[in-house]
Amino acid sequence: MHQEEFKKLLEKEAKFWAHFNEDALKKGIPHWLDLQNAKPIKRRPYNPFNDSRIEQIIRGDIKEDFLQSAKNIVGKNKRALDFGCGMGWLSLELSRQGFNVDGFDLAERSIEIAKNYSKKMKQKINYKVADLNNQKFKENFYDVIAIWDVLHHLLDPEIVLKRLKKSLKPNGKILILDHLGFNQENEKIVKMLINTLPAKFSHIVYRIKRKLKLEKNKKEDQVIEDAPFEHCSESKILPAIKKILPNADIKERLPIAIHLAHHHETPDFLTEPIWNFVKHIDNKMLKNGAKGEYVSVIWTKDIK
Numbered sequence: 001m002h003q004e005e006f007k008k009l010l011e012k013e014a015k016f017w018a019h020f021n022e023d024a025l026k027k028g029i030p031h032w033l034d035l036q037n038a039k040p041i042k043r044r045p046y047n048p049f050n051d052s053r054i055e056q057i058i059r060g061d062i063k064e065d066f067l068q069s070a071k072n073i074v075g076k077n078k079r080a081l082d083f084g085c086g087m088g089w090l091s092l093e094l095s096r097q098g099f100n101v102d103g104f105d106l107a108e109r110s111i112e113i114a115k116n117y118s119k120k121m122k123q124k125i126n127y128k129v130a131d132l133n134n135q136k137f138k139e140n141f142y143d144v145i146a147i148w149d150v151l152h153h154l155l156d157p158e159i160v161l162k163r164l165k166k167s168l169k170p171n172g173k174i175l176i177l178d179h180l181g182f183n184q185e186n187e188k189i190v191k192m193l194i195n196t197l198p199a200k201f202s203h204i205v206y207r208i209k210r211k212l213k214l215e216k217n218k219k220e221d222q223v224i225e226d227a228p229f230e231h232c233s234e235s236k237i238l239p240a241i242k243k244i245l246p247n248a249d250i251k252e253r254l255p256i257a258i259h260l261a262h263h264h265e266t267p268d269f270l271t272e273p274i275w276n277f278v279k280h281i282d283n284k285m286l287k288n289g290a291k292g293e294y295v296s297v298i299w300t301k302d303i304k
């Protein structure tokens with residue numbers, strides 16, 4: 001890709017995230033700003049990530065695993081890198097655990113928000129704007145490198161992982177949660193659940209209108225263009241992890257829950273039981289060998 005074109009797309013990517021985050025902040029404290037003080041926020045178009053209850057049920061276990069894994073690292077002056085930190089929820093949690101945290105992200109506005117919020121929370125975090133496709137890091141420097149939902153936005157996960165591996169101290173850990181893409185083999189079960197689980201009345205009306213092509217371009221449905229690098233390297237993620245991080249603890253996750261959540265809005269009072277049920281189905285499907293839409297990885301660098 002031509003350098004100028006790449007620069008323009010990066011600017012669009014940053015603009016998308018700045019807008020997405022700023023808009024969420026107008027409605028309250030989203031969980032991707034502060035896990036501990038988050039409340040469900042209401043905004044249109046519907047997006048399950050706005051509801052901290054759904055997020056906690058669906059991905060809370062992965063977050064707990066990661067945070068516990070970081071907590072288990074012993075020593076003084078521990079350093080963590082939150083790679084693609086967004087507004088900084090993970091930087092904040094690692095800082096609360098006592099790590100010296102560096103949080104890097106492309107979106108200047110997200111970094112500004114993260115800086116202000118961490119000050120408010122009295123956590124000293126070193127936030128910096130950077131394009132992580134090209135950023136180099138000090139070698140043998142970090143005890144933990146956390147990468148939450150970011151690799152699939154970068155051009156070459158293999159190059160990035162190689163760099164990060166070098167900047168990790170012996171016994172340090174790389175923690176990754178990333179998007180691999182929804183496996184169409186699981187579509188049938190999603191459709192079945194959409195047709196059987198209770199739905200919010202307004203969502204039923206919306207679906208009917210859409211089917212009948214009566215749905216106009218409502219103001220609440222206008223979003224700015226999607227992030228240009230969304231999904232750009234999904235297919236490269238697993239091969240890169242297997243190549244660069246040998247013997248990593250790799251778990252496929254969430255075969256249907258997040259995909260379903262994007263297509264099915266549940267009545268508020270049934271949110272918790274429904275998504276607990278879906279999470280249960282997800283786990284059963286994984287046990288039976290279904291492919292995950294996401295992958296989580298915990299990798300420890302050998303002392304050798």
Ligand SMILES: C[S@@+](CC[C@H](N)C(=O)[O-])C[C@H]1O[C@@H](n2cnc3c(N)ncnc32)[C@H](O)[C@@H]1O
Nearest residue numbers: 017032084085086105106107131132148149153
């Ligand atoms: C799905 S969000 C995840 C953010 C954060 N890890 C979280 O959990 O809230 C993806 C993030 O990747 C960042 N990003 C995308 N491309 C990037 C790049 N080339 N360099 C640095 N950050 C980038 C975006 O700004 C956005 O904050």
